[in-house]
Structure formats: structure tokens, C-alpha cells
Amino acid sequence: MSAVLKRNNVKVLGQGQQPMIFAHGYGCDQNMWRFITPAFEDRYKIILFDHVGHGQSDAAAFDQAKYASLDGYADDVLAICRELNLKDVIFVGHSVSAMIGILAANKEPERFDRLVLIGPSPRYINDGDYVGGFKQEDIEGLLDFLDSNHLGWSSTMAPVIMGNPDRPELGEELTNSFCRTDPDIAKHFARVTFLSDNRADLPSVKTRALILQCSQDAIAPEAVGRYMHQSLPGSEFVQLTATGHCPNLSAPEETIAAMEAFLSDPTPARAVA
Amino acid sequence: MDQGSLIETAEELYESAPCGYLSTLPDGTIIRANQTFLTWIGMDRQELVGHRCFQDILSIGAKIFYDTHLTPLLRMQGFVNEIAFDLACSDGRALPVLANLVQKRDANGRPMVHRITLFNATDRRKYERELLLARQKAERATQELKRLNETLEERVAQEVAERLKAEEALRQAQKMEAIGQLTGGIAHDFNNLLTIIVGNIELLQRRLPEGSDRLQRAATHAMEATRRAATLTQRLLAFSRRQPLDPKPIDVNKLVAGMSDLLRRTLGEVVVLETVLGGGLWRSQADPNQLENAILNLAVNARDAMSEGGKLTIETANARLDEAYVEALAEPVPPGQYVLVAVSDTGTGMDKATMERVFEPFFTTKEVGKGTGLGLSQVYGFVRQSNGHVRIYSELGEGTTIKIYLPRLIGSDEEPAEMPSKSPVMVRGMGETILVVEDEPDLRTYTTEALRDMGYRVLEAGDGRGALEIVEQHPEIDLLFTDVVLAGGMNGRALSDEVSRRRPGLPVLYTTGYTQNAIVHHGRLDPGMHLIGKPFTYAELASKVRRMLDGDQF
Ligand SMILES: Nc1ncnc2c1ncn2[C@@H]1O[C@H](COP(=O)(O)OP(=O)(O)O)[C@@H](O)[C@H]1O
Numbered sequence: 127m128s129a130v131l132k133r134n135n136v137k138v139l140g141q142g143q144q145p146m147i148f149a150h151g152y153g154c155d156q157n158m159w160r161f162i163t164p165a166f167e168d169r170y171k172i173i174l175f176d177h178v179g180h181g182q183s184d185a186a187a188f189d190q191a192k193y194a195s196l197d198g199y200a201d202d203v204l205a206i207c208r209e210l211n212l213k214d215v216i217f218v219g220h221s222v223s224a225m226i227g228i229l230a231a232n233k234e235p236e237r238f239d240r241l242v243l244i245g246p247s248p249r250y251i252n253d254g255d256y257v258g259g260f261k262q263e264d265i266e267g268l269l270d271f272l273d274s275n276h277l278g279w280s281s282t283m284a285p286v287i288m289g290n291p292d293r294p295e296l297g298e299e300l301t302n303s304f305c306r307t308d309p310d311i312a313k314h315f316a317r318v319t320f321l322s323d324n325r326a327d328l329p330s331v332k333t334r335a336l337i338l339q340c341s342q343d344a345i346a347p348e349a350v351g352r353y354m355h356q357s358l359p360g361s362e363f364v365q366l367t368a369t370g371h372c373p374n375l376s377a378p379e380e381t382i383a384a385m386e387a388f389l390s391d392p393t394p395a396r397a398v399a
Numbered sequence: 400m401d402q403g404s405l406i407e408t409a410e411e412l413y414e415s416a417p418c419g420y421l422s423t424l425p426d427g428t429i430i431r432a433n434q435t436f437l438t439w440i441g442m443d444r445q446e447l448v449g450h451r452c453f454q455d456i457l458s459i460g461a462k463i464f465y466d467t468h469l470t471p472l473l474r475m476q477g478f479v480n481e482i483a484f485d486l487a488c489s490d491g492r493a494l495p496v497l498a499n500l501v502q503k504r505d506a507n508g509r510p511m512v513h514r515i516t517l518f519n520a521t522d523r524r525k526y527e528r529e530l531l532l533a534r535q536k537a538e539r540a541t542q543e544l545k546r547l548n549e550t551l552e553e554r555v556a557q558e559v560a561e562r563l564k565a566e567e568a569l570r571q572a573q574k575m576e577a578i579g580q581l582t583g584g585i586a587h588d589f590n591n592l593l594t595i596i597v598g599n600i601e602l603l604q605r606r607l608p609e610g611s612d613r614l615q616r617a618a619t620h621a622m623e624a625t626r627r628a629a630t631l632t633q634r635l636l637a638f639s640r641r642q643p644l645d646p647k648p649i650d651v652n653k654l655v656a657g658m659s660d661l662l663r664r665t666l667g668e669v670v671v672l673e674t675v676l677g678g679g680l681w682r683s684q685a686d687p688n689q690l691e692n693a694i695l696n697l698a699v700n701a702r703d704a705m706s707e708g709g710k711l712t713i714e715t716a717n718a719r720l721d722e723a724y725v726e727a728l729a730e731p732v733p734p735g736q737y738v739l740v741a742v743s744d745t746g747t748g749m750d751k752a753t754m755e756r757v758f759e760p761f762f763t764t765k766e767v768g769k770g771t772g773l774g775l776s777q778v779y780g781f782v783r784q785s786n787g788h789v790r791i792y793s794e795l796g797e798g799t800t801i802k803i804y805l806p807r808l809i810g811s812d813e814e815p816a817e818m819p820s821k822s823p824v825m826v827r828g829m830g831e832t833i834l835v836v837e838d839e840p841d842l843r844t845y846t847t848e849a850l851r852d853m854g855y856r857v858l859e860a861g862d863g864r865g866a867l868e869i870v871e872q873h874p875e876i877d878l879l880f881t882d883v884v885l886a887g888g889m890n891g892r893a894l895s896d897e898v899s900r901r902r903p904g905l906p907v908l909y910t911t912g913y914t915q916n917a918i919v920h921h922g923r924l925d926p927g928m929h930l931i932g933k934p935f936t937y938a939e940l941a942s943k944v945r946r947m948l949d950g951d952q953f
């Protein structure tokens with residue numbers, strides 16, 4: 127297996143031609159798509175992967191400098207596309223990975239056909255008129271919590287979510303769990319995610335995009351989804367009845383239906399008056 | 400009291416258990432909560448139940464965690480255990496809790512309700528923080544220790560490297576010193592023998608009857624060979640830094656310019672000579688004859704390295720050797736101002752192994768008869784004896800530069816010396832009395848015979864004490880001629896001191912093969928002292944003695 131595919135624990139499935147790449151959000155890994163992908167396997171080529179430091183990616187490939195911004199993660203997405211020679215790509219990104227998809231599409235627009243953005247947010251912290259949903263101190267509180275509490279969150283998570291390198295056979299046992307994250311990388315990723323501001327990257331996006339907005343999403347509130355919709359040229363906006371931040375888990379049917387509608391509509395959104 | 404009121408009811412247990420109980424819908428809406436929980440967060444049941452979601456009463460970090468980790472985990476596993484996070488109490492306090500969640504599903508696997516158990520983790524969190532701090536402290540200490548260790552290793556490595564370098568330098572210096580002593584000793588004895596040989600050949604030449612041409616030619620050949628042998632011993636002495644040097648203030652530019660004819664002849668047609676003389680060149684202090692020899696040796700080597708032709712460049716310049724530079728050298732060289740003479744060629748160059756050995760006497764890469772291996776050892780010995788420094792730069796196939804640094808002469812008004820005349824005039828004695836002191840009988844015999852032959856009256860002594868006795872008895876003595884090194888406890892310098900106490904102003908001529916003693920400080924003649932080096936020829940002796948008796952300035 128090539129270095130890139132190994133690094134990001136890339137899995138390819140499905141019988142179709144057009145590639146559909148799924149990018150998980152903060153705190154999860156590719157398992158979070160398990161209720162969604164079966165609906166597309168017959169017509170698409172499904173590409174799943176883990177961001178470096180998550181799931182079964184190669185944590186040793188983690189590089190503070192490269193992953194100091196979301197750009198590093200976008201470069202990984204493009205590297206996977208190049209490695210598998212993917213064209214006409216449908217990118218499905220959850221949460222922070224929605225922004226990662228936008229960065230990738232800006233870097234290589236010709237590679238992407240459509241973007242499905244689930245619970246996206248270009249900036250989590252309020253800024254003047256802009257409502258991100260969090261105050262600066264909220265996020266600092268979160269990061270402090272992560273920093274100071276690795277005996278809490280992370281270590282209680284660790285037995286559940288961390289593989290045991292000395293006992294590879296445990297990997298099998300643990301496949302029913304997910305969100306396996308290296309605690310230090312998780313902290314770093316949280317920092318990069320929640321302090322990011324990618325509002326300026328939105329207007330230049332050329333790829334057709336669908337925004338899936340949940341109800342009562344504490345992480346990406348509706349105002350943020352609306353802002354995305356306004357700033358992304360020709361984007362489509364669908365308000366889901368699903369609550370929370372992970373409709374792909376809590377309401378897979380509704381999520382799939384919205385995606386199907388978007389993907390089967392041949393008309394570019396901007397042509398619709 | 401009836402029995403029933405003594406036994407707690409399930410209801411009582413539920414409400415007042417030491418943990419919080421909650422039931423929520425899958426979207427988080429709280430549908431039941433126990434009193435313990437309500438007390439913890441300071442809310443009424445009416446406010447909460449049916450109106451608020453579990454996420455709403457979480458701290459911001461926990462809220463994000465709930466969405467990003469907890470819901471997915473519940474959905475995937477159906478439960479989560481011992482998750483640590485904070486509740487946001489109504490008075491703004493954060494209450495640390497440990498949470499267990501179980502998802503109940505219907506027959507179709509649809510989530511129906513979440514059962515949540517919360518433990519107050521205030522103490523545990525405090526303890527965890529202490530542990531965490533202790534761990535951080537330990538980590539910092541470990542880091543610090545590691546850093547110390549690393550730098551220790553580094554420091555040790557550095558120290559060891561320095562020691563090794565110093566040892567290597569010492570080894571090299573010791574090697575040169577040992578070779579120096581060996582060659583110096585041989586050369587010294589050899590010189591004495593040569594002096595006798597030269598003297599006796601000269602005697603033969605003078606006494607041979609007219610017309611015996613064949614014998615004259617034979618004597619001439621013998622004389623030439625002896626001279627060549629003398630040159631070799633001279634170089635050996637130079638290397639061992641035991642040649643008597645006669646340092647004088649010199650203008651190196653003038654000296655180099657004066658050599659150009661000689662150099663052109665030496666180099667031949669195929670080598671182009673270029674001289675680049677630095678302006679405002681400082682004066683230096685060195686033996687001009689030996690410096691000429693050194694430059695000539697370098698030129699000869701350059702020529703040999705450029706058999707196909709090339710260019711020889713001689714440059715002079717003012718130079719500074721700084722602390723850093725001299726510290727890195729094997730031999731002790733004081734930092735400061737120097738006059739640089741650099742001789743560069745465009746010849747074969749040499750590899751590193753060769754470069755390391757070139758200063759050793761007899762080291763040569765040239766075929767038998769072509770090289771003696773004494774050229775660079777002369778250069779080295781001379782320069783070191785002159786308190787200078789010599790450095791080789793060479794690149795195989797590119798060429799070689801040899802730099803000679805001679806100390807700058809400061810604060811002397813003396814004019815740079817003219818080159819000494821090379822052809823001493825033949826002069827004779829006029830019956831003056833000379834006391835010859837020499838412990839080597841053959842040499843003494845040769846010297847006295849030569850002097851008598853020149854027309855002097857000669858008295859002789861084999862050691863200092865004998866000499867002093869003769870001085871007492873013979874006030875007519877006009878000149879003391881003494882070897883520097885004498886057997887019998889009194890050297891030439893001590894003898895001369897004693898003699899001048901009895902006979903102030905009596906001229907003293909010293910002779911020596913090598914010197915490392917009282918008369919010569921670090922191989923230099925004290926000003927006003929006169930010396931004739933062994934082996935000396937009849938003519939040299941004649942000229943020197945005459946001029947001393949005549950009171951000539953040298
Ligand atoms: N200018 C030069 N270019 C190349 N090699 C040189 C040069 N000068 C000296 N050498 C090397 O150093 C050796 C020693 O030189 P030297 O002491 O003058 O003795 P010799 O010239 O008799 O060999 C030479 O045999 C030669 O290998």
C-alpha cells in the first residue's frame with residue numbers, strides 16, 4: 127500500500143465509478159459514516175479515510191507544523207485524490223472536515239464535482255456581527271479543559287478508544303468502538319479546529335456545494351449555516367429536522383435523502399433563478 | 400411506627416442516592432431527574448424536566464464533547480462509561496462529574512431513551528489535578544535531567560575530542576622533536592668529521608706538487624662531494640633547529656626581489672615566475688641566508704611538481720594570526736603580527752597522507768637521487784627556530800601553496816642587513832697569537848695546523864681549565880678561538896667570560912656544529928658575538944680570523 131494510503135488508513139469500496147470521499151469531523155474517525163455509505167455503495171466509488179492522529183491512521187506521521195492549520199489536512203485529502211487518481215470527486219465532509227473540503231476545492235477546483243457540507247462552520251468564535259456560536263472564553267475554556275484534564279476525558283476514553291500497540295489482537299476487539307484518538311493530537315486538532323477562521327476562503331469556491339444544517343446544533347448553529355450559504359456562491363441549503371451535530375449518526379435516513387436529492391439534481395444551483 | 404417507614408422505598412433510593420440520575424430522549428430532552436441531581440445543579444424539577452436538554456446543562460467543553468464524541472459513541476456502542484466532564488450549575492459553578500450513559504432501544508433498534516448516571520467527581524478531579532501537576536513536575540524534572548545528560552554527553556564528547564586533538568598534536572610535536580634530536584646528533588658528529596675532511600683535503604691541495612693535475616682533480620672532486628655532504632648536514636641541523644642562526648632585521652620584499660635571477664635559473668624555461676610584493680610590508684627578523692635557502696627549497700619543490708610547466712607565484716604580505724588560529728595549531732605560535740611569504744605552484748599537489756609527513760627529514764616521494772627529503776624539513780626547522788609558522792595548503796591535481804609567517808620586527812631602527820658577501824677574501828696572518836680551545840683532538844689538530852699555515856702563532860687547549868692556565872701564562876694572546884661545547888664542565892661561553900675578566904676586550908671567535916647552550920639563546924647569537932659554523936673551510940677561517948684581529952665591523 128502506498129505511503130499516503132497507509133498514513134490516512136484509506137479504504138475504497140463500492141461498485142460505482144464516480145468517487146465519493148467521506149471526511150470525518152473532530153473527535154471521530156471513518157466509522158462515523160457507517161450508516162451513510164451503504165446507501166451509495168451500488169452507484170459510487172466510496173473512499174473512507176482517517177485524518178492523521180485519528181482512528182487507525184499513522185500517528186507517527188503527525189507533524190505539528192504541517193497540521194498547524196487546516197491546510198495540512200486539505201493537502202492530505204488532495205494527496206489521497208492524487209494517489210487514487212480521483213476525478214469528478216464528490217466530497218462529503220462533516221463538521222471541521224467541511225472546511226477542509228472547501229480548502230481542498232479551492233486548491234484544485236478541477237478535481238471536484240460537488241461538496242456536501244454537514245454542520246460546517248467557517249469560524250466558531252463570535253466576531254463583531256458574525257455569530258459563530260462561541261465566545262472566545264468558551265473556546266479557551268474548552269482548550270483548557272482538554273489541556274488540564276487528560277486524566278478525565280482522554281484517559282477514560284483511552285481504554286475505549288486507543289489501540290494497544292503491544293497487543294495488536296486488541297484492534298479486532300475494539301473495532302466496535304471508534305473515535306480512537308491520540309490524546310495529544312486530539313488536543314492539537316481541537317485547537318486548530320476551534321480557533322480556525324476560514325471565512326475568507328468561502329467566496330472563491332467554484333464547486334457546487336450543499337449545506338446540511340441540523341436543528342439545535344450547539345457546535346454549528348443555524349446562523350452559521352446561513353452565513354455559509356450566503357458566502358458560498360451558488361450553494362444550496364437544507365435544514366434538517368435532525369438535532370445535534372451528527373445527523374449522519376442520529377438521522378442517517380434524512381441525511382441520505384438530502385444528499386440523494388442534491389446529487390441527482392443535474393442543474394447547477396446558480397442557474398436556478 | 401409501621402415497618403414500612405423503616406425500609407426505604409425504591410423511590411427514596413432513587414431520589415436521594417449519592418449520585419445523579421437522569422433519563423433523556425435521544426435528542427437530549429430531560430424527562431426525569433432525581434433530587435440529588437437537582438440539588439447539585441440548583442434547579443427546580445419544573446424548570447428542568449421536559450424543558451431542558453442534557454446538553455444545555457453541560458459546560459461548553461462538555462457540550463462539544465457531547466456532540467463530537469458522546470452521541471457518536473452511544474450510537475455505536477449503546478453505552479459510555481466513566482466520562483469526565485463538567486456540569487454548568489445554575490449559580491455559574493462548574494461541577495465535575497463522571498458520567499455513565501446507556502442507550503435503550505426499541506425492537507427495531509431505534510434509540511428510545513438515555514439513562515444517565517452521574518457521580519460527583521469534585522474530590523477525584525482535585526486529586527487528578529494534583530496527580531497531573533505532580534506528573535508535569537516529574538516530566539519537567541526528567542526533561543531537565545535529560546537535557547543535562549545530553550549536554551553532558553556533548554560536553555564530554557567535546558572534551559574528549561579536544562584531548563584527542565591535543566594528544567595528537569603532542570604526539571606529532573614529540574615525533575618531530577625525536578627526529579630532530581636524532582638527526583641533530585648525527586649531523587653534529589658528522590659535521591666535526593666533515594670539518595676534518597675538508598681541512599685535510601685543502602691541506603693536500605695546497606701541498607700537492609706542481610703538475611700533478613690528476614691528483615689535483617681528484618682532490619677537487621673530493622672537495623665538491625664534501626661540500627654537498629656539508630649542505631646536507633646543514634639542512635639536518637636546520638630541521639633540528641640547532642643551526643646557529645644569525646637573525647637580522649630584514650626587508651623580505653628586498654630579499655625576494657634579490658633572488659629573482661637565482662629563482663629564474665632554478666625554475667627553467669617551462670615555469671613562469673610571478674612575484675607579488677605587498678606594499679608597506681613590515682620588517683621582519685630572521686636569518687636572511689636561511690630565508691633565502693627556504694624560499695629556494697620551496698621553489699625547487701614547486702619546479703619538481705610542475706615538470707610539464709606551470710606558474711610559480713611568490714607573494715608577500717602583512718598578516719595577523721589571531722588567537723583562534725594559533726590555538727588550533729599543534730605547535731605553540733604566539734598570536735600577533737607576521738610577515739607572510741607565500742610560495743604557490745600550479746603543480747601536482749599532494750594528498751593528505753603526504754602532506755602530514757612532508758616536514759619529516761628524509762621523507763620524499765621522489766626517486767632515489769632526485770630527492771633527499773630535506774627541503775621542507777629545513778623550511779620547517781628554520782621557520783620554527785625563527786619563532787614563525789609554516790602552513791601547507793595543497794590540493795591534488797590543483798597545486799600547492801606554502802605560507803611562511805615570520806614575526807614582525809617592531810621598534811628597531813637598524814637598517815635591514817645587506818646580504819653577506821659570499822666570497823671571503825684570502826688573507827694571511829702576521830704572527831699574531833691565537834689560543835685554540837677544542838675538545839675534539841682531530842679537529843683541534845686541523846684547526847691549529849690551518850692557522851699556523853696561515854701565518855699565526857697557535858697555542859692549544861683541550862678544555863676550559865687548560866685554556867685558562869694558558870691565558871694566565873701568555874699575555875701575548877690576540878684572539879681566543881673556542882668551541883662552544885667543551886668537555887670538562889666549562890663551556891665556551893663560561894670560558895670566554897672568565898677570559899674577558901682577565902683580559903678585557905680580547906676578541907673571542909666561537910665555533911660550533913650546533914648550539915643549544917649559553918652562547919646562543921634559542922639558537923640566536925647574542926649581538927656582538929662572532930661565530931664560525933662547522934664545517935668551516937680554510938678560506939672562511941682565514942677571512943674571519945683576519946677581520947676579527949683587524950677589528951672590522953661585521
Ligand atoms: N610544491 C610541491 N608540490 C607537490 N609536492 C610537494 C611539493 N613540495 C613538497 N612536496 C612533497 O613533499 C616531499 C618532501 O619535500 P622535500 O622535503 O623538499 O624533499 P624532496 O624535495 O627532496 O623530496 C616531496 O618529495 C614531495 O612529495
Ligand SMILES: [Mg+2]
Binds near residue numbers: 773
Ligand atoms: Mg625538496
